[in-house]
Amino acid sequence: MDLKSLTISQIQELLFSKQISAVDIVKFYLQRIKKIDPQIKAFITITEKEALKQAEIIDSKIKKGESVGKLAGAVMAVKDIFLTKDIQTTASSQVLKDYLPQYSSTIYQKLIDEDAIIIGKTNTDPFAFGGSTENSGFFTTKNPWNLSKVPGGSSGGSAAAVAADLCQFALGTDTGGSIRLPASLCNISGLKPTYGLNSRYGITAMASSFDCPGVFAKNVADLALLTKITAGVDPKDATTIDNPVPDYSEILNNVDLKGLKIGLPKEYFIDPINTEVKEKVMAAAKLFQSKGAILVDISLPNTNLGIAVYYILVPSEISANMARYDGIRFGRNTDNNPDITSYYMNTRGQYMEAEVKRRILIGTYALSSGYYDAYYTKASKVRTLIKNEFTNALKEVDVILAPVSPTVAWDIGAKANDPLQMYLVDAFTVCINVAGVPSVALPCGFNQENLPIGFQLIGNFFEESKILSIANQYQQFTDYHLQTPKI
Numbered sequence: 309m310d311l312k313s314l315t316i317s318q319i320q321e322l323l324f325s326k327q328i329s330a331v332d333i334v335k336f337y338l339q340r341i342k343k344i345d346p347q348i349k350a351f352i353t354i355t356e357k358e359a360l361k362q363a364e365i366i367d368s369k370i371k372k373g374e375s376v377g378k379l380a381g382a383v384m385a386v387k388d389i390f391l392t393k394d395i396q397t398t399a400s401s402q403v404l405k406d407y408l409p410q411y412s413s414t415i416y417q418k419l420i421d422e423d424a425i426i427i428g429k430t431n432t433d434p435f436a437f438g439g440s441t442e443n444s445g446f447f448t449t450k451n452p453w454n455l456s457k458v459p460g461g462s463s464g465g466s467a468a469a470v471a472a473d474l475c476q477f478a479l480g481t482d483t484g485g486s487i488r489l490p491a492s493l494c495n496i497s498g499l500k501p502t503y504g505l506n507s508r509y510g511i512t513a514m515a516s517s518f519d520c521p522g523v524f525a526k527n528v529a530d531l532a533l534l535t536k537i538t539a540g541v542d543p544k545d546a547t548t549i550d551n552p553v554p555d556y557s558e559i560l561n562n563v564d565l566k567g568l569k570i571g572l573p574k575e576y577f578i579d580p581i582n583t584e585v586k587e588k589v590m591a592a593a594k595l596f597q598s599k600g601a602i603l604v605d606i607s608l609p610n611t612n613l614g615i616a617v618y619y620i621l622v623p624s625e626i627s628a629n630m631a632r633y634d635g636i637r638f639g640r641n642t643d644n645n646p647d648i649t650s651y652y653m654n655t656r657g658q659y660m661e662a663e664v665k666r667r668i669l670i671g672t673y674a675l676s677s678g679y680y681d682a683y684y685t686k687a688s689k690v691r692t693l694i695k696n697e698f699t700n701a702l703k704e705v706d707v708i709l710a711p712v713s714p715t716v717a718w719d720i721g722a723k724a725n726d727p728l729q730m731y732l733v734d735a736f737t738v739c740i741n742v743a744g745v746p747s748v749a750l751p752c753g754f755n756q757e758n759l760p761i762g763f764q765l766i767g768n769f770f771e772e773s774k775i776l777s778i779a780n781q782y783q784q785f786t787d788y789h790l791q792t793p794k795i
């Protein structure tokens with residue numbers, strides 16, 4: 309049976325009506341991965357044995373009439389920075405090649421506990437540092453819509469796997485855009501939740517006060533289903549919030565579009581935005597208007613400081629978080645070093661990728677005495693201004709609508725040797741992380757070369773229900789999210 313493009317509930321209908329088994333589902337995806345992934349290179353590890361074993365357990369529960377989890381039969385790919393017990397977790401860096409974790413990350417475990425099936429671990433920029441997956445210490449993932457283009461990053465492997473139908477949903481992380489950007493370049497839906505909604509426990513840390521794990525799926529309804537499971541307080545992550553988790557699926561149509569005030573921040577519709585992207589994103593806004601929403605021009609004046617603030621604060625946190633990869637506690641080590649200093653220098657020098665070293669250098673510099681106040685303290689103050697800008701704007705409007713990426717997917721190699729150019733692709737995503745508010749990215753059209761374009765809906769803290777509801781209604785009026793690449 310051709311299971312291509314099915315959403316989680318569609319596949320579960322087939323499973324529960326016994327038209328297919330969980331093992332059939334897994335075999336379908338394994339076959340597709342074997343056929344298609346050599347071109348796309350979304351996966352670093354394919355977990356064939358684990359997937360078949362989990363599927364057999366689900367099938368036997370169904371056969372015996374026992375109850376199964378909410379995600380029975382749903383096949384997931386996991387960004388390789390989520391620790392998965394006894395399954396290699398590399399963070400796409402040579403530093404962690406062959407590393408086998410002794411425990412699993414909280415939100416991965418929550419999904420497994422609901423009978424989701426892991427099909428593999430996906431490629432990313434090393435430790436999630438990047439915007440295209442080209443920084444990976446292993447290989448570059450290709451965009452399923454055009455193999456000469458990047459899928460976006462850092463969670464490019466996860467996004468490409470969902471877009472190419474090599475799984476049904478995937479886990480990613482968004483520290484400065486890494487769920488929304490690849491979702492947008494690959495024509496799928498992705499949610500960057502409020503900071504603290506999903507536990508960070510068991511995920512290799514990038515910038516601890518920014519990191520937001522979340523999900524990619526084929527549509528917003530699946531994002532709602534999955535987020536209900538991943539969200540919630542975790543005693544192992546003190547930054548998770550102890551709020552009751554709403555049933556996002558139940559309230560998907562709750563927001564009334566009539567009279568809904570949608571803010572269009574003028575700073576997100578100027579340079580560096582490409583004209584075709586602007587047109588499609590504005591068309592999405594107009595569609596809401598035609599359904600009764602009110603478009604309101606707003607201003608987020610410090611948007612142009614976002615990249616500078618982000619690329620000071622994030623590397624600062626990175627430089628502290630990366631200290632643990634010393635070849636003693638974690639990671640590979642080099643032999644025959646005459647003393648401890650050469651041991652560190654050779655081990656970190658040899659196995660850390662160029663972008664990893666660059667971030668540590670920038671962060672260490674920004675935190676060094678003499679520069680701390682000039683860079684770190686100042687950037688922290690501007691962080692507060694940016695956060696206040698969002699909360700004030702969201703007093704006047706219900707939600708903010710903006711582009712995700714200034715351009716469509718670019719050629720592999722085009723920005724790889726120019727870090728500053730690469731950092732600029734984050735112009736429309738980083739401020740949302742600086743503030744900590746939630747944002748959902750979803751497809752809204754294609755350019756003339758048939759490359760996907762996406763937009764984002766940004767809400768106030770913990771307003772996932774609201775943005776998911778608005779996004780879900782958009783997908784009921786449009787079919788962009790149903791288009792799949794010809795691969």
Ligand code: GLN
Pocket residue numbers: 436437438439461462481482483484485486487514622734
């Ligand atoms: N592109 C951004 C960076 O390189 C975002 C990364 C992320 O969200 N993981 O920092």
